[in-house]
Amino acid sequence: MITRVVKMHFRKETISDFLLHFEKxxxxxxxxxxxxxxxxxQDVEIPEIFFTYSIWDSEKHxxxxxxxxxxxxxxxYTKTLFKDKPLTWSLAEIHKLP
Numbered sequence: 001m002i003t004r005v006v007k008m009h010f011r012k013e014t015i016s017d018f019l020l021h022f023e024k025x026x027x028x029x030x031x032x033x034x035x036x037x038x039x040x041x042q043d044v045e046i047p048e049i050f051f052t053y054s055i056w057d058s059e060k061h062x063x064x065x066x067x068x069x070x071x072x073x074x075x076x077y078t079k080t081l082f083k084d085k086p087l088t089w090s091l092a093e094i095h096k097l098p
Contacts (some may be wrong), residue, residue, distance in 0.1 A: 002059050006052045007087040014081035034061025
């Protein structure tokens with residue numbers, strides 16, 4: 001299992017467009033094979049910064065999703081809204097709290 005975190009910094013005037021786009025596609029993303037969870041977070045101090053947090057059965061599942069037409073459509077549009085280049089992390093859990 002892996003956790004994927006993507007930090008996105010949007011131009012202020014594009015935030016509502018991003019939120020509409022995310023709302024439109026979130027359930028379809030969540031239904032992708034291997035996707036266990038998808039959450040969207042917004043920074044409390046810098047509201048132009050958002051994070052997606054997703055959990056995937058494996059890196060293979062994430063990579064298969066990243067090769068889909070759905071991903072290409074979503075990401076092509078989302079990139080046009082950025083203020084800064086996004087940052088991404090794929091994380092493996094090494095310690096679970098009781």
